[in-house]
Each structure stands twice: as structure tokens, then as C-alpha cells.
Amino acid sequence: MRSQLALFGGSGVDVLVDDHDRELAERLPRIVRFGTSSWSFPGWRGILWRGEPDGDLLVKEGLEAYARHPLFRAVGLDRSYYGPLRDVDAADYAAQLERARARAPDLPPFRLVSKVWDEISTAVFPVHPRYGARAGQKNPAFLDPTRFRDDVLAPWVRGGLREHAGPFVFELTPMPRGAMAPRALADRVEALLDAIAAELGAGLRVAFELRNEEMLSPRWYDVLAAHGAAHVFSYWTAMPELRVQLAAPKAIGARFTVARLMLPRFARYEERKKALAPFDRLASPQPAMRKDVIDLVREAAEKLCDDVYVIVNNKAEGSAPLTIRALAEGIATAFGQ
Numbered sequence: 001m002r003s004q005l006a007l008f009g010g011s012g013v014d015v016l017v018d019d020h021d022r023e024l025a026e027r028l029p030r031i032v033r034f035g036t037s038s039w040s041f042p043g044w045r046g047i048l049w050r051g052e053p054d055g056d057l058l059v060k061e062g063l064e065a066y067a068r069h070p071l072f073r074a075v076g077l078d079r080s081y082y083g084p085l086r087d088v089d090a091a092d093y094a095a096q097l098e099r100a101r102a103r104a105p106d107l108p109p110f111r112l113v114s115k116v117w118d119e120i121s122t123a124v125f126p127v128h129p130r131y132g133a134r135a136g137q138k139n140p141a142f143l144d145p146t147r148f149r150d151d152v153l154a155p156w157v158r159g160g161l162r163e164h165a166g167p168f169v170f171e172l173t174p175m176p177r178g179a180m181a182p183r184a185l186a187d188r189v190e191a192l193l194d195a196i197a198a199e200l201g202a203g204l205r206v207a208f209e210l211r212n213e214e215m216l217s218p219r220w221y222d223v224l225a226a227h228g229a230a231h232v233f234s235y236w237t238a239m240p241e242l243r244v245q246l247a248a249p250k251a252i253g254a255r256f257t258v259a260r261l262m263l264p265r266f267a268r269y270e271e272r273k274k275a276l277a278p279f280d281r282l283a284s285p286q287p288a289m290r291k292d293v294i295d296l297v298r299e300a301a302e303k304l305c306d307d308v309y310v311i312v313n314n315k316a317e318g319s320a321p322l323t324i325r326a327l328a329e330g331i332a333t334a335f336g337q
Contacts, residue, residue: 035074043278090159111166225253
């Protein structure tokens with residue numbers, strides 16, 4: 001029976017780390033950064049959390065504990081999609097991460113992979129009650145560089161969180177077919193990247209995630225590669241398999257790579273969520289997805305990427321931490337570690 005060690009910190013949440021996790025983390029290629037999509041799931045009790053923390057406690061205090069796990073060196077910050085971080089929230093996250101670093105100084109630096117506010121990443125507002133009268137309308141702030149600087153980046157700087165930032169992910173909200181031509185979208189992305197060239201030159205990393213398969217085009221990859229931005233390899237219901245995205249020329253054109261494992265092809269979010277909750281088991285393994293991730297990491301290593309972020313959602317297979325452990329085993333074996 002593997003021994004389990006609890007790491008104790010200043011919060012009321014403890015993370016479970018066993019000897020196998022430590023060994024597995026040592027076997028992984030240095031460039032791999034695994035993370036879950038958020039961290040506030042009570043169903044991970046006995047998988048990632050010690051004891052029985054509830055969701056509210058995990059939201060408030062779980063990041064510090066999470067960031068001390070050797071196998072999880074990133075996390076997806078999803079809440080920032082629904083509204084920009086407040087200065088106080090950024091400062092709280094920064095403080096938690098500083099405490100985690102003090103408690104586990106030998107671990108590689110921890111990074112937040114933050115989704116950009118949907119007021120900036122949405123081209124056409126979805127027909128959904130939360131958008132009110134704007135539903136179905138074009139968004140005048142789509143990819144607005146000033147809004148990105150003022151509403152997204154500024155709170156990170158003021159809150160002391162900037163040094164913990166991984167890529168900022170523009171999850172481009174699904175558009176009605178025909179709402180925008182692929183070249184027009186690539187041109188809008190290019191205009192944004194040109195406008196934030198100074199920030200990119202200073203180390204800012206940005207990545208763009210499509211939710212419309214028809215928008216994949218050679219120009220899409222060309223624009224991103226020319227500016228050092230990344231295409232997000234998205235495992236999501238309406239996007240082609242990861243291997244299809246990886247096969248495109250310049251699919252990896254930046255010094256970093258981002259994969260987000262969300263939903264199997266053609267799966268429905270709410271149905272999947274209901275079927276898999278409370279996310280405490282691998283109820284729906286996806287062997288083809290896992291193989292594609294291994295191939296993605298291998299390709300990124302061959303292209304000398306500094307980091308490969310693999311962010312996993314519970315709805316990919318049933319439990320994000322367990323998916324990460326399975327992927328880590330596969331990658332370590334594939335790399336002969």
C-alpha cells in the first residue's frame with residue numbers, strides 16, 4: 001500500500017501526495033506542466049484532497065495546497081472568463097502561491113493558465129439569457145487591446161500576480177456559422193497581437209482557442225506563429241481530434257504549447273457533467289486522446305518548446321486528477337523515463 005503524505009500549510013485545505021506521485025513527477029520531461037481546470041471539486045477527496053473540504057473552502061483556500069503538489073505545476077483559472085479578476089482576488093492568489101513556494105521551494109515554479117474575460121473573447125454574443133438584449137449581436141469589444149490591458153492584465157500587475165502567470169487563453173466563444181470569415185478572424189487576431197507587441201516582447205504569453213472548426217486555416221497558424229502566440233489544442237465537442245490539429249503546418253509555432261482537454265467529440269456539456277459527477281473516477285477513458293497528448297508532447301519537445309501546458313477538465317474522462325496521473329504515466333514511459 002502506497003504511503004500518503006499530507007502537506008500542511010496556512011490554509012484549512014491539505015493536499016495528498018504519495019510516493020508514486022513524487023516519483024512520477026521526477027520521471028516527466030521538464031517541459032510538461034499538468035493542471036486541472038480549476039481546483040474546487042470536493043469529489044477529489046482521497047484523490048487530491050485530504051479530509052473532506054467543501055467547495056466553498058476549496059475556492060477560498062485550495063490554491064495554496066494545490067500548488068504544492070509536484071505533479072500539478074499549473075492550473076486553469078476559469079473564473080476569469082466570466083469577469084476580470086479584482087485586485088483583491090489577484091493579491092489573494094499571489095499570497096497563496098507565495099506561501100506554497102515557501103513551503104515547497106524545490107518544486108518547479110507554478111503557473112496560472114488564465115482564460116480571458118468573455119467580454120473580450122466573444123465575437124458574437126450567444127443566444128443565452130445572461131447576455132440579455134445583446135444576445136445574437138456582434139461585440140464591439142472583440143479582441144480590443146485596450147480592454148485586454150486595462151481589464152485583464154492590469155489587475156494581475158496591481159495584485160502582484162504577474163510573475164505567476166502562464167499563458168492567457170482567449171477562448172473564442174462559438175460563433176454562428178457564417179458570422180465571420182476565417183481570414184477576417186485571423187486578421188482580427190493579428191491586429192490584437194500587433195497592438196500588444198511590447199507586452200509580448202516583455203514575456204507575455206497568449207494563446208487562442210477556437211470553438212469553430214471552420215476557422216482553422218493556414219493563415220490562422222501563420223499569424224500565431226509570426227507573433228509567438230500559441231494555438232490551443234482543444235479537445236472539445238465541436239473541434240477535430242488533437243491529431244488533426246497537430247498535423248497542420250506551424251501547429252506548434254511558439255516557444256510554448258497549450259492543450260485543453262475538455263469534452264469528447266460531439267459530447268454535450270450538461271449531459272456529460274450530470275453523468276460524471278462527482279468526478280471521483282475514470283468513468284469514460286479516452287485512449288485516443290491520451291495517445292494524441294503524448295504525440296503532442298513529443299512534437300513540442302522536438303521543436304524545443306520551453307513549456308507544454310496540459311489542462312484537463314473533469315468532463316474529459318471523469319476525474320481530471322486521475323486523467324493527469326494516467327497521462328503522466330504514458331508520457332514518462334514514452335520518453336523512456
